[in-house]
Amino acid sequence: MIPTDHLNYDTDVCAFCVICSEINCFGEFTGLNCYSTLARMATIPISKDIITSIIPSSNLSDLGSTNGRTNDIENDISYLLSWLEAIWDKKQLVEEPTARVKSAIRSCLKDEYNQLEFVKLYNNTIRSTFMRDLKPILVSNNSLIQTVTSIKELQILNSQISKCLGLKEFPREVFDRNLNTLFRSVFSDRNMNLYDKLTKLLNDNLFQSETPQNYDTIRDTLILLSSIGLNEELNSITVNIAIERIKTYLFNTCLGLWDTPLLEQINSWIRKKLFPRFSMVVSLSDSDFDETYVYDLIKIAHTELVSLRIKEIFDLVSNYPSTTLALSELHQCVSFKSVNIDTHSSNNIRYNDSTCIGLSASFSNILNFSYNHLDKSSYSQAHQRAKLVDRFITLCNDKLLHSGANTVDIILCYISTIKSFLIIDPKGVLLDKVVRQIRRYLRSREDIIVKIVHGLLNESKENRLIELSDELINNRKKSITLDDSTDINWVPDPIDALPDFKKGKVTDIIESLISIFDSKEIFINEFTLLFGKRLLEIQGYDVSHIIYQLELLKARFGEAEFNTLDVMIRDIEESKLINSSLGNGNMPFQISVLSHIYWQSISQFESAIDDSLVVPESVHNQFREVEKRFSEIKTGRCLKLLPTLGRVKLELEVGDTVKPFEVSPMEASIISLFQDNPSVMTVETVVRSLQISEYAASKGLEFWEANNILRKINNSTYIINE
Amino acid sequence: MKVKIVEWHAVTTWHWKLESSDSTSGQTNYSDELCGICRVAFDGTCPNCKYPGDECPIVLGDGCPHNFHLHCILRWLEQDSSKGLCPMCRQIFMPKKDKLVNVTDEFSNLQTLIDGHRALREGLHSTSDQDFESYRGEDLQMSE
Numbered sequence: 001m002i003p004t005d006h007l008n009y010d011t012d013v014c015a016f017c018v019i020c021s022e023i024n025c026f027g028e029f030t031g032l033n034c035y036s037t038l039a040r041m042a043t044i045p046i047s048k049d050i051i052t053s054i055i056p057s058s059n060l061s062d063l064g065s066t067n068g069r070t071n072d073i074e075n076d077i078s079y080l081l082s083w084l085e086a087i088w089d090k091k092q093l094v095e096e097p098t099a100r101v102k103s104a105i106r107s108c109l110k111d112e113y114n115q116l117e118f119v120k121l122y123n124n125t126i127r128s129t130f131m132r133d134l135k136p137i138l139v140s141n142n143s144l145i146q147t148v149t150s151i152k153e154l155q156i157l158n159s160q161i162s163k164c165l166g167l168k169e170f171p172r173e174v175f176d177r178n179l180n181t182l183f184r185s186v187f188s189d190r191n192m193n194l195y196d197k198l199t200k201l202l203n204d205n206l207f208q209s210e211t212p213q214n215y216d217t218i219r220d221t222l223i224l225l226s227s228i229g230l231n232e233e234l235n236s237i238t239v240n241i242a243i244e245r246i247k248t249y250l251f252n253t254c255l256g257l258w259d260t261p262l263l264e265q266i267n268s269w270i271r272k273k274l275f276p277r278f279s280m281v282v283s284l285s286d287s288d289f290d291e292t293y294v295y296d297l298i299k300i301a302h303t304e305l306v307s308l309r310i311k312e313i314f315d316l317v318s319n320y321p322s323t324t325l326a327l328s329e330l331h332q333c334v335s336f337k338s339v340n341i342d343t344h345s346s347n348n349i350r351y352n353d354s355t356c357i358g359l360s361a362s363f364s365n366i367l368n369f370s371y372n373h374l375d376k377s378s379y380s381q382a383h384q385r386a387k388l389v390d391r392f393i394t395l396c397n398d399k400l401l402h403s404g405a406n407t408v409d410i411i412l413c414y415i416s417t418i419k420s421f422l423i424i425d426p427k428g429v430l431l432d433k434v435v436r437q438i439r440r441y442l443r444s445r446e447d448i449i450v451k452i453v454h455g456l457l458n459e460s461k462e463n464r465l466i467e468l469s470d471e472l473i474n475n476r477k478k479s480i481t482l483d484d485s486t487d488i489n490w491v492p493d494p495i496d497a498l499p500d501f502k503k504g505k506v507t508d509i510i511e512s513l514i515s516i517f518d519s520k521e522i523f524i525n526e527f528t529l530l531f532g533k534r535l536l537e538i539q540g541y542d543v544s545h546i547i548y549q550l551e552l553l554k555a556r557f558g559e560a561e562f563n564t565l566d567v568m569i570r571d572i573e574e575s576k577l578i579n580s581s582l583g584n585g586n587m588p589f590q591i592s593v594l595s596h597i598y599w600q601s602i603s604q605f606e607s608a609i610d611d612s613l614v615v616p617e618s619v620h621n622q623f624r625e626v627e628k629r630f631s632e633i634k635t636g637r638c639l640k641l642l643p644t645l646g647r648v649k650l651e652l653e654v655g656d657t658v659k660p661f662e663v664s665p666m667e668a669s670i671i672s673l674f675q676d677n678p679s680v681m682t683v684e685t686v687v688r689s690l691q692i693s694e695y696a697a698s699k700g701l702e703f704w705e706a707n708n709i710l711r712k713i714n715n716s717t718y719i720i721n722e
Numbered sequence: 723m724k725v726k727i728v729e730w731h732a733v734t735t736w737h738w739k740l741e742s743s744d745s746t747s748g749q750t751n752y753s754d755e756l757c758g759i760c761r762v763a764f765d766g767t768c769p770n771c772k773y774p775g776d777e778c779p780i781v782l783g784d785g786c787p788h789n790f791h792l793h794c795i796l797r798w799l800e801q802d803s804s805k806g807l808c809p810m811c812r813q814i815f816m817p818k819k820d821k822l823v824n825v826t827d828e829f830s831n832l833q834t835l836i837d838g839h840r841a842l843r844e845g846l847h848s849t850s851d852q853d854f855e856s857y858r859g860e861d862l863q864m865s866e
Contacts, residue, residue, distance in 0.1 A: 653723060
């Protein structure tokens, strides 16, 4: 049967090939010749098409072609063939086969073997016809419904043929299988676009309309598609549609909506709206279909909600506490233990039991329907948790952790991050991961310590970090307990926790802020400085409030850290005693006596301004007096005046009015100069007589000018403004 | 214009008055000097105290120019090996009595210790001057 010329041709090529390679294109073969030979070889790849063109598959016409013999069998076959030909011509079963044809069928297809052979030949015949004539028409048809209708007619026709032929079970199966393969090839053709067409059909009529339309047509379509073995594609398309619908629904209902409970709403939407339509389709195509699929859909919806929230996570955190509801729903969706979804039906126990570190069995089923482009890993909770963390860190870097942001804002965001992520994941593992970035950044901020310390200690409403202060007052530090080996309820850290995860370190807001720095010392120093300033400003030596705050701090930082501050407070308390024992002179003169070693921060601060200020003589005399008395009480000790520190209350009589002032000693000394001397004075005079820097002098003069006591005559001369 | 000072709240620091040998710069040298025993400033405290001043006074040396926190020198003199000598210059340590702050138990303890050492010394003296001298020599070697 193999045409010899083909074989010859092949051997020719082989011969060329051999020669060519052996003589390597020398001799009588020119380079061009050789090239064309090779090119010809390259253009003839051996494929199925070539093989079939060479060896055509046998078909029914081969049966009829053996002319010349005229026995009964041959006659029967020709009857049979002409009968089939008539059917194929008209594309429909015109009439019942005649008695002659029936007997021909009976005699030709006596046993199963004959039937099988016949079916094979028949198949080959119609395949070539189908592929050549019918398929292009079916594929190019725009309407899916029309294609389906035509195919359905063909299916009916063929089932009638198979019935007339009286095929037995196995040949019949082969017959059907072949037809289905042909039909499938129509739908899987690239030009057919089954995916798009079916999606559109289902969307238009089922999923996106208020009430299902044309359900009968769709049902027929689906049944047909299912019957020719496209179940998998069908399911995949349906699931994808459902997921798209869920996404759209979530996008419309949940985006930016953070203060209403949504999970219940979503669940009921799926139950009442999506699932009935979903089931219309899947119940036809999936034999395993049951009610539990609704839980898979709900699960998918929750997962999609999480994806949506992940995109919004930064806003969720920065808008805390108004987003508490959204956060706690997010928690329900990402926590490892699956949520107990409303259990009114009895057959969903399986769902409730399944923990979601892996996916529940049916969940993977439903996802298997969908195409590869739907990344299954994105549905695992571990993946989502990781994504949540990554996304938040990225957003933080973009929006918060740069030099444009205020330190206080960053701290506020840090606090809401702690609170929000504790809602999302009460174990604190996610929190631990996200705060690392912020902590690292905060460490680089120079004013962070000052802001935290002021935030902790300032109880006024102006404090933007008042939360820290409240936290300090209300929440005593919970001691971080080490793993207790005898604790019977001990559980290991969550599976995705980082190696150095410590819950207490990140969940307690103050502890979390303090532990940004390895050493507590910088905080203690800042506290000392802040309290030092306050202690000096205190009126009437009342230190009770400072002691109270210090006690709170001690509870956090440890008793031993605050020795210096203890001494400082004691100094002020003692100053009160000293003052009362000194008695008052003509002018109320009060002193705070400091143990200078413990007030380093203050004295450094002070000497930076000016150490050599000459106070008014009356004041200096008063001080000498006090010092003498002090040395009597406290044997062996002397006092040194820090002239620029302290507060002075003044009354200025300008004209008829008396103006009260509370100023620094520097400012008091400057204005006192104007009393004793001519009322016009230059900056240089002030500098000389008070022995202060020019900067301090002009600053003091400007203060009085601002208060309308002095007037500037020229660049450096001031006069009393009377 | 009249300026009336209603109230002047001044801030001062207290310092021990020291008469140490190197107080050349006079009063302004507010002893950043350290106690020879604990190496902490006199205006601070000895290692065992928390509050400076009344609770942790200092003792000025009379025979020698060395000063110490009271608690530091007490602990030194409590040891028999100190022999009642100044730990800095090895002269017999005597406190300046007139400079002693209000006499407390601790100061009388100091006095008792010094007296005890003197009695010991005088006892040794009467038995053998030689012994005492060698004893002192040994002691000096040990300290080196």
